[in-house]
Amino acid sequence: MDHFNAANNIQDLQFFGEFGGVNPSISDSSTYTFLSAKTMFDTFEGNTDGCYLYSRHSSPSNLYLAKALANMEGTENANVTASGMGAITSTLLQLCKSGDHIVSSRTIYGGTYAFLKNFLPGFQIQTAFVDITNLEKVEAAITENTKVIFCETVSNPLLEVADLQALSKICKKHNLKLVVDNTFSPLSVSPIFLGADVVIHSLTKFINGSSDSVGGVICGEQQLIDDLKSVNTGACMLLGPTMDSLRASSILKNLRTLHIRMKKHSENAMFLAENFEKDRLTVKYPGLKSHKNHELFKKMMHAEYGFGGLLTLDVKTVEKANELMEMMQNENLGYLAVSLGFYKTLFSASGTSTSSEIPEEERKEMGLSEGLIRFSIGLDHDIERTYGKMKECMRKTGVL
Numbered sequence: 001m002d003h004f005n006a007a008n009n010i011q012d013l014q015f016f017g018e019f020g021g022v023n024p025s026i027s028d029s030s031t032y033t034f035l036s037a038k039t040m041f042d043t044f045e046g047n048t049d050g051c052y053l054y055s056r057h058s059s060p061s062n063l064y065l066a067k068a069l070a071n072m073e074g075t076e077n078a079n080v081t082a083s084g085m086g087a088i089t090s091t092l093l094q095l096c097k098s099g100d101h102i103v104s105s106r107t108i109y110g111g112t113y114a115f116l117k118n119f120l121p122g123f124q125i126q127t128a129f130v131d132i133t134n135l136e137k138v139e140a141a142i143t144e145n146t147k148v149i150f151c152e153t154v155s156n157p158l159l160e161v162a163d164l165q166a167l168s169k170i171c172k173k174h175n176l177k178l179v180v181d182n183t184f185s186p187l188s189v190s191p192i193f194l195g196a197d198v199v200i201h202s203l204t205k206f207i208n209g210s211s212d213s214v215g216g217v218i219c220g221e222q223q224l225i226d227d228l229k230s231v232n233t234g235a236c237m238l239l240g241p242t243m244d245s246l247r248a249s250s251i252l253k254n255l256r257t258l259h260i261r262m263k264k265h266s267e268n269a270m271f272l273a274e275n276f277e278k279d280r281l282t283v284k285y286p287g288l289k290s291h292k293n294h295e296l297f298k299k300m301m302h303a304e305y306g307f308g309g310l311l312t313l314d315v316k317t318v319e320k321a322n323e324l325m326e327m328m329q330n331e332n333l334g335y336l337a338v339s340l341g342f343y344k345t346l347f348s349a350s351g352t353s354t355s356s357e358i359p360e361e362e363r364k365e366m367g368l369s370e371g372l373i374r375f376s377i378g379l380d381h382d383i384e385r386t387y388g389k390m391k392e393c394m395r396k397t398g399v400l
């Protein structure tokens, strides 16, 4: 893995525009002409490389972005989608059919949880939710119908870290696919090199980084990407979660600064986490020695990008959480908003927002307290100043 450098791999790509532009031209077309009717037939049959057919299948702009993301994750290829959920749902519906079974981490993005829990059973696909850090429980949940183990590298919102190498061993032993949502840790962790089969991102978050677009990607072997795009049986082709070319083009431009942004997000989050801990607040951040998966994360990460931009603070009650968040927003320290990876700090109380799909008892069981605030730390130029002002808000609201 030492020879693998995701940021270099993104930067080494050279795509010129039609007139020698330094950015690739945007393909502003839904359909493409063929010089001969025979080529059109062959393209439908999947026998022609480099021919475009229709933009739900592929378009030049989407292929550029997919190529850059495949280079970032070290996979043979990738396919971009209209959202992170478009990537997750297409992948799972491609890999699992009626009667199949999934073993999933129980601490995952609320939308993914709702899809597995409420939507897939209607298609006779059942999911066992487990504590992904307990490998014995993971293995015990596997049945003869299991096809996939699904997890997030760093989980939402509890920031638990999945031991991808150990999970990959279990997958190999039982002939399963390890599907990893790496949205919280782009560049920091390269799941493929730890044994994952498929890596998914919501591009909406750090990768795009400007909170102006929704997007997703599936990175994996060429065969999976071909399967997803098959005109006869492909989930991406048939369900149609297609990214627009203009979006693909703008996300590609933002991807090029991801390495700089991730370092700053991590540096700022580390600074706040260390200081909140000194202040005896209940802070969780994988970069802190006190975090239960600190050593594991250290073993898995590319150190230069740090431990990521997410941290959580437990202020016990939802009332306190709301009061603190409103005050921080009024002081211009960030926005009370879901999502992550923006230049500005974003905060939300997970239990009443992005994880509200998870029933209350289950939230309790997994340690997702009502007063848990998830922070996506921004690119603040002067994080010491931010810390000082945050502390003031915490004093005023009695959190400190």
Ligand SMILES: *Cc1c(COP(=O)(O)O)cnc(C)c1O
Pocket (backbone or CB within 6 Å): 083, 084, 085, 086, 109, 111, 112, 152, 156, 181, 183, 184, 202, 203, 204, 205, 214, 215, 216
């Ligand atoms: C936001 C998010 C998703 C869903 O992505 P969308 O782009 O909103 O569809 C999936 N997984 C994780 C970890 C996320 O944070």
